[in-house]
Structure formats: structure tokens, C-alpha cells
Amino acid sequence: EIHLVESGGGLVKPGGSLRLSCAVSGLTFTNAWISWVRQAPGKGLEWVGRSKSKTDGGTIDYAAPVKGRFIISRDDSKSTVDLQMYSLKSEDTAVYYCASDYGDYLDDWGQGTLVTVSS
Amino acid sequence: SYELTQPLSVSVALGQTAKITCGGNKIGAKSVHWYQQRPGQAPVLVIYRDNFRPSGIPERFSGSNSENTATLTISSAQVGDEADYYCQVLAGSTAVFGGGSKLTVL
Numbered sequence: 001e002i003h004l005v006e007s008g009g010g011l012v013k014p015g016g017s018l019r020l021s022c023a024v025s026g027l028t029f030t031n032a033w034i035s036w037v038r039q040a041p042g043k044g045l046e047w048v049g050r051s052k053s054k055t056d057g058g059t060i061d062y063a064a065p066v067k068g069r070f071i072i073s074r075d076d077s078k079s080t081v082d083l084q085m086y087s088l089k090s091e092d093t094a095v096y097y098c099a100s101d102y103g104d105y106l107d108d109w110g111q112g113t114l115v116t117v118s119s
Numbered sequence: 120s121y122e123l124t125q126p127l128s129v130s131v132a133l134g135q136t137a138k139i140t141c142g143g144n145k146i147g148a149k150s151v152h153w154y155q156q157r158p159g160q161a162p163v164l165v166i167y168r169d170n171f172r173p174s175g176i177p178e179r180f181s182g183s184n185s186e187n188t189a190t191l192t193i194s195s196a197q198v199g200d201e202a203d204y205y206c207q208v209l210a211g212s213t214a215v216f217g218g219g220s221k222l223t224v225l
Contacts (some may be wrong), residue, residue: 045219095164099162106162
């Protein structure tokens, strides 16, 4: 069974930084693509970015609102994908999910971790 | 950027058929995926690539996609189907979600 577990959420001041982690089990991680998706309180789903497997080129893709502020990285030895967030704004407040990415759709999802950006 | 349009809310009588639409420019040329999200829970994939069901998803869930509209159909709607439903496509290298539709079973 595939499991994804997010961690690292919390309260951070505007302009601050935070690092989230997604631990993956139950699949061959070296072949896995992992996406991050967020959901602001009471709002819909918003794709944040994606880490492709090294075997598929290792490309990192980002959504426009976070490009230049967020960095996605992966550690195949630990089966983790991290989301490093800089210059955080109030509009980045959301539950952040990681999900297994099959190139066009997202299959298994974690339970999410809440990030609150507030002074 | 590519946009997907969903109705904010859809209502269906218990046991009847619900249809949730997802509009987009020439969406029929794209693969459409649907997610169910119950309150306080993570999204769950219910339909992928227009009309494929992941294992564990009831046959009551089906999808179609043509021209400028994709549709998620839920037959014999049950109280447990009450949730938010999101459509999603890939536009270039970007995953795009619709705004979501709240399904109410009356």
C-alpha cells in the first residue's frame, strides 16, 4: 500500500521560510514523480509543483505563483521530496499535500500539513 | 493560462443521477481527471483519463469528455457521495484544477 506523509507545517511570519517534507513508502521511489498541491482555507485545490524521477530527467516544474520562491528537491536514498518555501506571504497559507504523480493525474495523496503565514 | 470552469454547487435527489460538468477550451482534446474531497479529508482520485476508475471506486462513478465539456456522472447517488469534486487537466507541464463543485444529496 502506498503511503505519503507530509510534515513540517506550522506558523511562520510574512517574509519567513519553511521547509516541508513528504515521506513516501509502498512504491519504487526512484521511478516516482511527486507533486505538491495546496488548498487555502475554504478554497479549491492549487497545484504547486512537481519532482520528476531522475530516470525521467529529474525535471522540477513549478506553478507561476510560487516560481522563484519555492524549491522542490528529492532524496532518493530517503524516499522523500521536500518543499522549501521562501518569502512567504499570507496568501501562501494553506494545507499542503503531496501526491504520487503519474504524469497527468495524481493518484495517492497524503493527509496534508497546514502552513499558516501570519504576524 | 488554461482555465477550467465548474458549477459551484450541484444537487441531486437520493438514488438519482448527478452530473458535474467541467468546461474548458477544447477540453475534449485533453485527458480529464476527477477528485472527490470529503470535508476535512484529502482528495481521492475517482476518475482518471476521462473515464477510468481506480480500484475501489464504485461503478456508479463514470466520466465523459467531448468538445468543450467534461462530465462526471454519479448514478444512484448516496449520502456518502456528498463532497467537493474537482476536475483536473495537464496544460503543458502544469496541472490545472477546476474551482470545485459541492455535491449535495437531498
